[in-house]
Structure formats: C-alpha cells, structure tokens
Amino acid sequence: xxxxxxxxxxxxxxxxxxxxxxxxxxxxxxxxxxxxxxxxxxxxxxxxxxxxxxxxxxxxxxxxxxxxxxxxxxxxxxxxxxxxxxxxxxxxxxxxxxxxxxxxxxxxxxxxxxx
Amino acid sequence: xxxxxxxxxxxxxxxxxxxxxxxxxxxxxxxxxxxxxxxxxxxxxxxxxxxxxxxxxxxxxxxxxxxxxxxxxxxxxxxxxxxxxxxxxxxxxxxxxxxxxxxxxxxxxxxxxxxx
Numbered sequence: 001x002x003x004x005x006x007x008x009x010x011x012x013x014x015x016x017x018x019x020x021x022x023x024x025x026x027x028x029x030x031x032x033x034x035x036x037x038x039x040x041x042x043x044x045x046x047x048x049x050x051x052x053x054x055x056x057x058x059x060x061x062x063x064x065x066x067x068x069x070x071x072x073x074x075x076x077x078x079x080x081x082x083x084x085x086x087x088x089x090x091x092x093x094x095x096x097x098x099x100x101x102x103x104x105x106x107x108x109x110x111x112x113x114x115x
Numbered sequence: 116x117x118x119x120x121x122x123x124x125x126x127x128x129x130x131x132x133x134x135x136x137x138x139x140x141x142x143x144x145x146x147x148x149x150x151x152x153x154x155x156x157x158x159x160x161x162x163x164x165x166x167x168x169x170x171x172x173x174x175x176x177x178x179x180x181x182x183x184x185x186x187x188x189x190x191x192x193x194x195x196x197x198x199x200x201x202x203x204x205x206x207x208x209x210x211x212x213x214x215x216x217x218x219x220x221x222x223x224x225x226x227x228x229x230x231x
Contacts, residue, residue, distance in 0.1 A: 004158070033218060042204045042221025043159065059218070091158055095217075103149065104219060106158035 002026070004107035006092050012113045013082055021077045021110045023092030031095040032075050033104060034059075034067055036088045043091050043106075049075060082114045127228045134192040136225045138205035141186060147208035149219065150179060150190045154201045162190070162203075192227075200229045 005024045013019050025032050031050055035043035045059040051072040060066070064082075069075040079086055089111050093104040128134045140148070146167040151159035165172045165179045165188075172179050178191040188205050203226075206219040 031217070035218075041223055042206065043219070044221070045218035048218060056218070102217070103161050103164060105161060106151075108156075108158045 004094055004105055006107040006110050010111045014115050018080045021090050023075045025094030029094035029096050033093045034077050035091045084114045087114045125226045128195050129230050134195045136190045136203050138188040140207050142209050145207040145209045148188050149206045151204045152201045195229050197229045202226050
C-alpha cells in the first residue's frame with residue numbers, strides 16, 4: 001500500500017519567497033506530524049494534527065511557519081519570507097490513531113534550500 | 116533539556132556479526148520507544164518498538180532491550196548484513212504534551228557500517 005508521500009521532494013527558493021510543502025499521509029491515518037531534520041540529526045517536532053485540528057504547534061520556530069490540514073487528510077506546511085536558516089529536510093509522519101504508543105510512519109521528506 | 120541520546124555515533128561491524136546500538140534517555144515519564152532505520156536519501160523507517168511495561172521485544176533479526184532502571188535502550192541486530200548499513204535513531208514518546216500531541220523525541224543517530 002501507499003506510504004506517506006511528500007511533494008516537492010526538492011525545493012530551491014530565494015530568500016524572502018514563500019514556500020508550501022505538501023504531505024499526503026497514509027489513507028485513514030488520524031494523526032499527522034511535521035518534523036524538521038538537520039543533517040546528521042534526528043527529526044525535531046514542529047506541529048501536530050488530529051484530523052483537521054491543529055492541536056499542537058509548539059515546535060514551530062516562529063510565526064513565519066504555519067500549517068493546515070483542512071479536510072483531515074492532506075496537510076500543507078507554509079514558510080513565509082524564507083530565510084537561509086530555514087534550509088533543512090522537512091518530514092511528515094502519520095499514525096493511525098490519535099493516542100500515544102502508535103507507530104509514526106515517515107515520508108521521504110522535502111529538502112528545502114533557501115539561497 | 117531532557118533528550119534522547121546515543122552513546123556511539125559510529126559503529127562498524129563485520130558481515131555476519133551481531134550489532135548492538137545503544138541509546139540513553141533521560142525522561143522517566145517516557146512510555147513508548149521506537150527504533151528507526153534511515154538509509155541515505157530516505158525517511159526514517161520503523162524497525163521495532165517497545166512499551167515501558169516490557170523489557171524485551173524481538174522481531175525478525177532484531178531485538179530491543181529496555182532497562183528502565185538506568186534509562187537505557189538498545190537495539191540488537193543478529194547476523195548483520197550489508198543492507199543493514201544505515202543511520203539508526205532511537206526515539207521516545209513522552210506521553211501527551213500539554214496540547215495533547217505525542218510527538219517523538221529523537222536522538223542524534225548512530226551510523227552502522229557493515230564490512231563485507
């Protein structure tokens with residue numbers, strides 16, 4: 001079956017531009033997480049959705065970062081006025097249930113490079 | 116702050132030998148732990164998990180051991196194969212955040228290299 005998919009896989013943008021990163025979770029998965037992963041590091045939490053509700057955005061670094069999941073399936077992470085420090089791998093993960101102890105399945109990520 | 120960490124950043128093993136990757140965690144409230152394998156250019160791939168009410172769990176060629184007394188987690192890979200070469204992350208689920216999410220907290224990873 002299809003896993004988590006993300007698009008685009010690579011995004012190069014100029015400083016100051018807005019970017020939108022898309023995540024398509026595993027069908028039927030309730031929970032969706034966004035993480036950011038620096039080279040050689042583990043993923044770091046950004047935000048969490050339970051169905052369409054954004055229940056936790058405590059990991060978003062600043063107000064240039066926002067996310068939505070309007071129909072409880074596909075999610076978009078938007079970064080406004082990008083800065084070079086935003087360059088990273090952005091990963092999406094989904095899990096079947098909304099509680100803890102559920103395996104999170106990760107997508108291939110979007111590599112963002114801000115010039 | 117509290118975090119999940121790894122003792123060894125790199126590990127080289129001969130093909131056919133057993134591998135042991137270690138991880139220390141500091142949050143005693145964590146109740147769920149996962150090992151992920153990440154190959155170059157790919158996302159983290161689930162290997163095996165364990166809940167805090169267990170101390171050992173076995174999968175196919177992999178075993179995870181949890182020692183809550185010393186807050187230590189290990190991944191054992193039997194008969195290591197070249198395809199096992201990757202970066203391995205342990206991750207902990209600390210239970211619901213104040214906002215009700217169950218995000219994972221990852222360590223920095225151990226790179227496993229298998230020598231043919």
